[in-house]
C-alpha cells in the first residue's frame with residue numbers, strides 16, 4: 578500500500594486502459610462474462626466485415642439495440658473518477674476499448690476510443706461519418722452525400738487499427754509512470770500490448786478487475802474488486818496529497 582501511495586503521488590504521466598468491465602456497474606453487458614454479448618451471440622455473425630456484407634440489416638439492428646442500451650445508461654463512479662484523473666496528473670491519456678460513450682459523458686477529454694463509438698456510423702463508400710445524438714432505428718442508414726449504405730464506425734474482428742492513433746497510444750504508454758488496466762479481460766491483444774509497452778519500459782501497473790486479466794502476472798498491484806468501488810479510494814489517496 579505504501580508503494581502504491583508513493584507511486585500515485587509522484588506520477589506525472591499516467592495511462593488508463595479501460596474495458597467493458599468499467600461500464601458493467603452502469604448496467605451495460607460485458608463481452609465475455611456470464612451474460613456477456615459473446616456468450617449469447619457469435620462475434621462472426623455480428624462484428625466482422627463479412628457479417629455486415631452478408632446481413633447489413635441484422636448487424637445494424639444489433640448495434641442500434643446496443644446504442645439504445647448505452648443511451649439509457651449513465652456513467653458510474655468509476656467513469657467519474659477517471660475523468661477527475663485529468664486534474665491530478667499533468668500528462669494523462671485514457672485509452673478505452675469501450676464504444677459506449679460513457680467516459681465522455683463522465684467528462685473525460687484526454688481520451689482515445691480505440692474501437693470506435695456506438696453512436697457513429699460511416700459510409701461504406703465515401704467514408705463520411707455521422708454521429709447520432711440519440712438512438713436511431715433507421716435501417717439501413719444511407720449516406721447523406723453519396724446515398725450508399727453506412728456501417729457502424731466500430732473496429733470489427735479482422736480489421737486494422739488506425740496506425741496514427743495506435744502510434745500515439747504506444748508512445749504515451751511507453752513514457753508513463755503508471756499504467757492502469759481496468760475492467761478488461763485482456764483477450765484482445767493490441768490494448769494489452771500497449772499496456773505491456775509501458776510496463777516493460779518500467780511503469781508501475783495497477784489492475785482493477787474482480788477477475789485476473791491475461792497480463793495479470795506482469796502487474797505490480799491488483800485489486801480484485803469492482804472498479805466503482807476501488808477507483809473512488811484511489812481518488813481519495815490523490816486528494817490527500
Ligand code: OAD
Nearest residue numbers: 596597598601607608609674692760761762786788803804
Ligand atoms: P471482456 O468482456 O472481455 O472483459 C470484461 C472484463 O471486465 C472481465 O475481465 C471482467 O472480470 C471485468 N469486470 C466485470 N465487472 C467489472 C467491474 N464492475 N469492475 C471492473 N471489472 C469488471 O471485455 P473487454 O476486455 O473490454 O471489441 O473486451 C475487449 C474487446 O472485445 C471489446 O472492446 C470488444 C470485444 O470484442 C469490439 O467491440 C471491437
